[in-house]
Amino acid sequence: MNNFYVVIDAGHGGNDPGTSANGVLEKDLTLEISRYMYDRFKERGIPVSLVRSSDETLTSDERVRRILNAFGNGSNVVVISNHINSSGTPNVAEGAEVIYALRNEPTLAQNILRALKEQGQVVRRVYQRALPNDPNKDYYFIHRETANTEPVIIEYGFINNKQDLERIQNNYKRYVNAIVDAVIETRGSSSNVHIVRPGDTLWSVAKMHGLTVEQLKSLNNLNSDLLTVGQVLKIQDNTNNNINISDSTYVVKYGDTLWKIANMFDTTVEELMKLNDLSSNLLSIGQILKVKEGSSFSNEYIVKAGDSLWKIARDYGISVEDLKMANNLTSNVIFIGQVLTIPTSRSYYREASVIYKVKQGDTLFSIAKMYSTTVDKIIELNNLDNDMIIVGQLLMIP
Numbered sequence: 001m002n003n004f005y006v007v008i009d010a011g012h013g014g015n016d017p018g019t020s021a022n023g024v025l026e027k028d029l030t031l032e033i034s035r036y037m038y039d040r041f042k043e044r045g046i047p048v049s050l051v052r053s054s055d056e057t058l059t060s061d062e063r064v065r066r067i068l069n070a071f072g073n074g075s076n077v078v079v080i081s082n083h084i085n086s087s088g089t090p091n092v093a094e095g096a097e098v099i100y101a102l103r104n105e106p107t108l109a110q111n112i113l114r115a116l117k118e119q120g121q122v123v124r125r126v127y128q129r130a131l132p133n134d135p136n137k138d139y140y141f142i143h144r145e146t147a148n149t150e151p152v153i154i155e156y157g158f159i160n161n162k163q164d165l166e167r168i169q170n171n172y173k174r175y176v177n178a179i180v181d182a183v184i185e186t187r188g189s190s191s192n193v194h195i196v197r198p199g200d201t202l203w204s205v206a207k208m209h210g211l212t213v214e215q216l217k218s219l220n221n222l223n224s225d226l227l228t229v230g231q232v233l234k235i236q237d238n239t240n241n242n243i244n245i246s247d248s249t250y251v252v253k254y255g256d257t258l259w260k261i262a263n264m265f266d267t268t269v270e271e272l273m274k275l276n277d278l279s280s281n282l283l284s285i286g287q288i289l290k291v292k293e294g295s296s297f298s299n300e301y302i303v304k305a306g307d308s309l310w311k312i313a314r315d316y317g318i319s320v321e322d323l324k325m326a327n328n329l330t331s332n333v334i335f336i337g338q339v340l341t342i343p344t345s346r347s348y349y350r351e352a353s354v355i356y357k358v359k360q361g362d363t364l365f366s367i368a369k370m371y372s373t374t375v376d377k378i379i380e381l382n383n384l385d386n387d388m389i390i391v392g393q394l395l396m397i398p
Contacts (some may be wrong), residue, residue, distance in 0.1 A: 010034035014057025021160035073147030095122035115178035
């Protein structure tokens with residue numbers, strides 16, 4: 001039985017053609033892609049709805065109304081908004097990108113972009129975008145107004161790049177098939193499995209799902225490191241990464257906002273601010289928040305199946321080195337049931353002296369230059385996988 005729903009939004013329509021070039025209108029191509037995607041999800045037994053099935057003019061309010069009326073506004077609803085990009089200069093920019101909401105984790109968007117890459121499309125990036133005047137609100141209404149759903153905007157490529165457009169027109173069915181697989185694997189009832197793709201290794205799969213290679217081999221009774229394309233691997237269900245210090249407290253991690261935390265614990269921003277004597281909406285990575293009346297702070301974490309030092313450190317917004325230092329660990333080996341002390345004092349951030357909130361136009365290079373440090377040091381201190389940052393992100397600066 002499936003535990004999620006899909007709503008497919010064909011971008012633009014009717015009096016709103018979207019972008020156009022090379023004799024193609026965006027609204028027509030997104031509709032063609034969306035209809036095909038609808039059929040593929042339906043074939044797989046996934047409850048699915050199509051926002052528009054014809055060349056129809058929709059206001060943003062009507063589009064959102066149809067999205068929320070399809071299956072409700074819960075986090076078990078995936079919204080896929082299909083679009084074609086355009087650039088100022090023809091035949092220069094190319095490739096796909098996926099934009100996800102501030103309230104969501106990047107996993108689904110990353111898996112969709114990875115699926116497109118594996119089918120031969122040039123890929124650009126996965127990112128979030130906030131309003132310039134309010135980093136706590138999404139820039140795009142399809143993210144901002146769709147309540148608790150998980151919406152992603154897929155830009156398949158650039159319509160004014162002839163080569164890019166031809167790739168989309170010739171291969172969109174392959175792209176869609178791969179996207180459907182990625183969504184089902186990420187959000188389906190079988191979200192505790194990973195389907196091996198070309199290029200996968202035990203190490204890359206383990207890292208992707210917060211496991212060690214040994215844990216992955218044990219889960220699947222593997223005697224060797226060899227994998228085959230299409231092989232189904234059991235993994236730790238990674239749908240809930242919101243680790244609490246206790247039932248009534250929460251540790252702020254990368255990407256959190258008061259709005260997101262309030263929704264997570266069925267409370268309000270105002271109540272959180274009152275409970276924690278906050279005078280603004282600004283949060284710091286590692287900050288402990290009371291989420292219920294009568295909260296008392298504890299800094300212990302009990303290791304569970306699927307945990308690794310890297311995963312725990314990432315979820316608490318600290319480094320593996322800080323975690324090891326706080327627990328006098330000499331190796332990265334941990335075991336189920338082990339009690340770890342989570343460093344919550346700023347003194348555990350070995351080099352951190354500043355918490356910086358990323359703003360529009362920032363890059364790691366510009367921030368490093370501003371604070372007379374290096375990009376590598378910022379990446380290391382914040383456990384970043386690459387140099388991609390997003391508006392509103394909190395960074396520890398050495």
